[in-house]
Amino acid sequence: MKYEIKTYGDEVLRNKAVPVKEVTDEIRELASDMLQTMYLAEGVGLAAEQIGRTEAICVIDVPPDCIEPKYREQNIEMPLVLINPVVSEPEGKNKGKEGCLSFPGLYAEVVRAESVSVEYTDINNQKKKIRVSGFVARAVQHEVDHLNGILFPDRLSPSQKVLTASKVKKIKSETMRKKEK
Numbered sequence: 001m002k003y004e005i006k007t008y009g010d011e012v013l014r015n016k017a018v019p020v021k022e023v024t025d026e027i028r029e030l031a032s033d034m035l036q037t038m039y040l041a042e043g044v045g046l047a048a049e050q051i052g053r054t055e056a057i058c059v060i061d062v063p064p065d066c067i068e069p070k071y072r073e074q075n076i077e078m079p080l081v082l083i084n085p086v087v088s089e090p091e092g093k094n095k096g097k098e099g100c101l102s103f104p105g106l107y108a109e110v111v112r113a114e115s116v117s118v119e120y121t122d123i124n125n126q127k128k129k130i131r132v133s134g135f136v137a138r139a140v141q142h143e144v145d146h147l148n149g150i151l152f153p154d155r156l157s158p159s160q161k162v163l164t165a166s167k168v169k170k171i172k173s174e175t176m177r178k179k180e181k
Helices: 025-040 070-075 132-146 158-180
Strands: 046-048 057-062 081-091 094-100 103-112 116-119 127-133
Touching: 025 057, 025 081, 057 132, 070 132, 081 132, 094 127, 094 132, 103 158, 116 132, 127 132, 127 158
Parallel strands: none
Antiparallel strands: 046 057, 057 081, 081 116, 094 103, 116 127
């Protein structure tokens, strides 16, 4: 099942996710539906809030050609389904261009940690901890932010906020116009 992706202006994007108590078939189906929705939207990550859900679950699938050569040896199996993810142990800084399915057409430079650890439960109800770097780390941090009600424009520098303000305002007004219909 494909979900509608919520865009900026929809209050659900500011909700903090509710931890998943148990990985059930319903949660596995949600993860599958989220992946399908993400692929159809040509994204690399999607959090439950972006489809109007509140479970602490996000999905990520970074194509191999987007993983920097120096990080390919990490052998992180894609797609990642992160249930109740917690990011820790940030190292380094990396400034890179980001976009978001909830902010169509908006791209801006965001500073994130170069590498992080993430603890999560997988779809087989197994606790895992992995270390990710580069673009995969950026995607993990971006999606976990969504689960905490933090949106990528919140992470912009003051000058980036000024540069993107009209685009953000336009996205919000389009969202509100759709809701009125």
